[in-house]
Amino acid sequence: MNAIFQRRSIRKYEDKPVPDEAVRQILRAGMAAPSAGNAQEWEFILCRDKEKMAKIMEMHEYAFALKTAPLAVLVCGNAQREVYPGEDWWVQDCAAATQNMLVEAADLGIGSLWLGIHPIEKRIRMMREIFRLPEHIHPFSLVALGYASKEKEPIDRYEPGWVHEEQF
Amino acid sequence: MNAIFQRRSIRKYEDKPVPDEAVRQILRAGMAAPSAGNAQEWEFILCRDKEKMAKIMEMHEYAFALKTAPLAVLVCGNAQREVYPGEDWWVQDCAAATQNMLVEAADLGIGSLWLGIHPIEKRIRMMREIFRLPEHIHPFSLVALGYASKEKEPIDRYEPGWVHEEQF
Numbered sequence: 001m002n003a004i005f006q007r008r009s010i011r012k013y014e015d016k017p018v019p020d021e022a023v024r025q026i027l028r029a030g031m032a033a034p035s036a037g038n039a040q041e042w043e044f045i046l047c048r049d050k051e052k053m054a055k056i057m058e059m060h061e062y063a064f065a066l067k068t069a070p071l072a073v074l075v076c077g078n079a080q081r082e083v084y085p086g087e088d089w090w091v092q093d094c095a096a097a098t099q100n101m102l103v104e105a106a107d108l109g110i111g112s113l114w115l116g117i118h119p120i121e122k123r124i125r126m127m128r129e130i131f132r133l134p135e136h137i138h139p140f141s142l143v144a145l146g147y148a149s150k151e152k153e154p155i156d157r158y159e160p161g162w163v164h165e166e167q168f
Numbered sequence: 169m170n171a172i173f174q175r176r177s178i179r180k181y182e183d184k185p186v187p188d189e190a191v192r193q194i195l196r197a198g199m200a201a202p203s204a205g206n207a208q209e210w211e212f213i214l215c216r217d218k219e220k221m222a223k224i225m226e227m228h229e230y231a232f233a234l235k236t237a238p239l240a241v242l243v244c245g246n247a248q249r250e251v252y253p254g255e256d257w258w259v260q261d262c263a264a265a266t267q268n269m270l271v272e273a274a275d276l277g278i279g280s281l282w283l284g285i286h287p288i289e290k291r292i293r294m295m296r297e298i299f300r301l302p303e304h305i306h307p308f309s310l311v312a313l314g315y316a317s318k319e320k321e322p323i324d325r326y327e328p329g330w331v332h333e334e335q336f
Binding site: 001003004005007009024027028029031032033034036040042043044045046047048049052076087088089091092095096098099100102103104107114116118119120131132133134137140141155156157158159162163164165166167168 | 169171172173175177192195196197199200201202204208210211212213214215216217220244255256257259260263264266267268270271272275282284286287288299300301302305308309323324325326327330331332333334335336
């Protein structure tokens with residue numbers, strides 16, 4: 001499917017907001033991901049505040065995309081909605097939601113960047129503070145969104161040596 | 169994008185193989201996922217052996233879909249290809265690859281099921297044994313693939329209460 005292969009990591013964005021309807025559709029795609037026991041234990045915090053973004057850039061060494069991104073979405077796991085408590089499925093469930101968001105964005109012609117938060121303690125603490133997260137809300141990823149300042153070509157990363165038959 | 173919303177968890181499959189070209193395209197989509205430092209630290213083991221599947225069903229309480237699935241793909245993280253060793257990004261990178269595979273499968277009219285392996289010790293040990301994984305290869309998820317025996321309707325799980333502005 002084209003959007004999967006057209007999705008590229010975008011680090012520079014046009015000065016142009018993401019329309020509300022597109023934001024909603026991207027979040028809808030995130031929530032369409034599968035989750036362990038169908039827990040759907042995700043939360044999404046929209047950030048358009050440039051002061052918050054500046055703070056994040058100070059602390060997160062790879063967050064410079066926020067300099068131009070009009071929007072960032074913090075994807076979090078809500079431990080209180082886990083169906084199998086203590087097994088931390090929220091990590092992979094939030095990853096699946098994040099990936100759906102990136103692909104949906106690509107399909108809408110919107111660029112994105114997945115900024116890793118979990119499991120880096122320094123980044124987790126910073127997100128907890130900036131977005132006032134209670135204990136049971138675990139920051140997972142920060143997704144930058146916006147219109148790419150330059151188109152990137154789709155890429156094919158298929159590597160047959162990483163495919164094995166019946167055993168490693 | 170339709171495939172994201174059409175993807176449903178399929179637990180019963182037709183007795184009909186997944187064409188090789190579709191398998192390759194699904195793996196290609198997995199490898200198109202983003203990864204930390206662009207490590208692409210994934211490996212994929214194709215399993216069509218019904219004896220292996222029977223063994224897995226004995227031990228994994230939610231694996232009954234393998235009774236009818238013609239194919240399962242074990243997605244693994246290769247710790248030796250990590251760009252930031254010790255930070256375990258392979259968990260979320262493999263989750264992103266897994267989600268891309270499910271969406272690509274849906275786009276091709278192929279049903280799928282994400283069976284969780286990591287972080288359940290019992291399941292990890294079983295996968296290591298059955299697929300002869302060396303120490304540095306971490307089994308992450310097992311993806312069942314095949315033609316659904318019954319169509320499922322797309323689902324909309326959008327929940328506005330899980331979307332927050334600027335803070336939790």
